[in-house]
Amino acid sequence: MKAEIIAVGTELLLGQIVNTNAQYLSQELAAIGVDVYFQTVVGDNMTRLQEAIRTAQSRADIILFSGGLGPTQDDLTKDAIAAVLGRDLHIDRLSMDKVEGFFRDRGVEMTENNRRQALTIDDATPLKNETGLAVGNALVQEGKYYVILPGPPKELKPMFEQEAKPWLLQHALGGSEMAIYSKMLKFAGIGESALETKLIDLIKEQSDPTIAPYAKEGEVTIRVSTKAASEAEALIKLNAAEVQIQQRLPEYLYASEDVPLEKVIVEWMGRLGLTVGAAESCTGGLVMEMLTSIPGSATIFKGGIVCYSNEIKKKLLNVPHDYLEGENSPGAVSPEVAQVLAEQVRMIMDSDFGLSVTGVAGPGYSELKPVGLVYIGIAERGKKTEVHELRLNGNRETIRIRSAKAILYRLWRRLVENEKE
Amino acid sequence: MKAEIIAVGTELLLGQIVNTNAQYLSQELAAIGVDVYFQTVVGDNMTRLQEAIRTAQSRADIILFSGGLGPTQDDLTKDAIAAVLGRDLHIDRLSMDKVEGFFRDRGVEMTENNRRQALTIDDATPLKNETGLAVGNALVQEGKYYVILPGPPKELKPMFEQEAKPWLLQHALGGSEMAIYSKMLKFAGIGESALETKLIDLIKEQSDPTIAPYAKEGEVTIRVSTKAASEAEALIKLNAAEVQIQQRLPEYLYASEDVPLEKVIVEWMGRLGLTVGAAESCTGGLVMEMLTSIPGSATIFKGGIVCYSNEIKKKLLNVPHDYLEGENSPGAVSPEVAQVLAEQVRMIMDSDFGLSVTGVAGPGYSELKPVGLVYIGIAERGKKTEVHELRLNGNRETIRIRSAKAILYRLWRRLVENEKE
Incomplete structure (x- = not known):
């Protein structure tokens, strides 16, 4: 079954709100095995709304609408659908009782336009609105399924869950139990295109499960998806694919669910009772900010120092003066300073671990060192300190994020290696 | 001019991400007088993408695309547009040099698929990507304007602002005499609804210039816009509106252009040769991260300490033991500790200033203090330290961001007050 979601509202076209309803409905439809092929946004305009409905009829079996069910003259969704389908509208008695009761209970006189919220397309099933006044509708005509939902997410979500989803399962999906199951595999320490190159044959040739890379700010993710009659059946296929991918990229796969690397680190260290501190120069606090963004980080993170100036590197972190200044000094951006x-x-x-980052985030640079040159260090109680040189591209923000993710990747690798020992 | 925005990406249709690009582009197009009539989302599928392009051609003059410019086999946007327009693609030399340089600088071998990021439709104008590798395109054919942008917001926004918007203004909007001019007014220390309440009559009744509040993550912004024949004519109206707004909200307006508060602070302190350090508990480094995100912050920011544990508060910041522990101690989240x-x-x-943040960001809480209780302190050489209590709403991330913005607001106010003296 192919679906299209039509969100109605000029406020969306003006960018005043973001279309979270489309995201919610897409997730919910994927979960019951319905493929969403298009999402459309159209304004509160009768002609263009009808045009959008006709376009959707030509390419989808199920059309879901959100928005435009309110009391004002701008709220046209049901009128437009009725016009396209050649049907009339009537007042749904139960919904009208609710609208009237709402105003009666508040001792407020109901204005006439509120009757519009009880409008129902002839022969449609009314969908109850537990958290608002506008009634939804569901109907079938010529093999196409129409589901009409209100715009406010707090009304749309319960109506979809309690009314529209059961209706779709019964009418459009005829009791079929096939659903889409997905697994998100998260990678660190590898770029998107390098990752894809290693998996290109699987991505191109494999159709069940499908394997697709996708980009998310500062992260690399692979989505493995399959259609199956049960979660148990899906998991057999998804887990087999995960093992196959893991074998090709053993050093980079850090999670089989959609979590950031710092969460995996915080939870892992928490289980082992390990602690960490950090000294940051060019990242200016970003590594610590990432770690402490995770609830529970207080048990593993004691604190750290942002040593932006050489003065503070010397005073608080005991970096020798002749590492920082003088003709033959390695300078603040050097493996020597990262180690100290x-x-x-x-x-x-x-703490058990000490992390460091020192580099040139740009746009300015010093010491004849290029923008993007970064050294990261990781010290561990009783072990040799490791230092890595990074040569990063991008603007100041990108370099800082990549540096922070790089040191977190090294910390995660260290936890993996220690567990093997 | 009627526009349609087509966002390309299966991850949108699966509901894995929300379509913030459509919101951003809609806002930007509204600001230059372009009406967006439709937003469409289509997956990484050649047939359906071409179908979406043809539908858009039938109902829009300007078609903007976001997403599908990356290196992988799923990235089909330029190929699909070229096919519909009957054009070929070639490698743009400058973009290819950048892609190659990226891999060379990092000492990593470039995989062949990365060449796709330099693809350009024949006779299109390449749009430079300052923050990524995939080149954008802009072109005109049969009176229709096509603008092709990358999917990641951090690439799309600068490319739209610096490359696509000027191109549209020149080519698509070139004939019109009147242009839309806007001014962004930035506020700190006040919430969006409080700000709107103070300006509600202007927002509702004034039509030239129009005054519209504009939501952006963690910031409050007012956009003042007018249509005028010249910038000089526009500025007279925009400046008058700014004065009117400023008189109503004298303590909160920190800039008349779209810059973050930390940038205003870094530049102001830089001019005066002032310096700052920070001690952060619940914000975990976020205040320092914000300050150091601004180029040039090295001259004003010396360093700071993230004192997440009580142990570090005592050891590095000399907080007295009996402030932190014991039956009658005020505890780590207290005005006393914020001051120290x-x-x-x-x-x-x-440094000239010292900033502090200590609070309960949640979800856990301690000392019988509620989530959202935060104390911020600001010390200044030779002056009395001020401490403020905040009672914030929201989740962990929101509370941390609001706490950081609150201490930066207080620092900015201090700079304003000092200048008056």
């Missing part, structure tokens, strides 16, 4: 920062902050925080 | 943190970090960093 990681080791010193670990000792100061008395 | 601000004063101590100012002394440690030897």
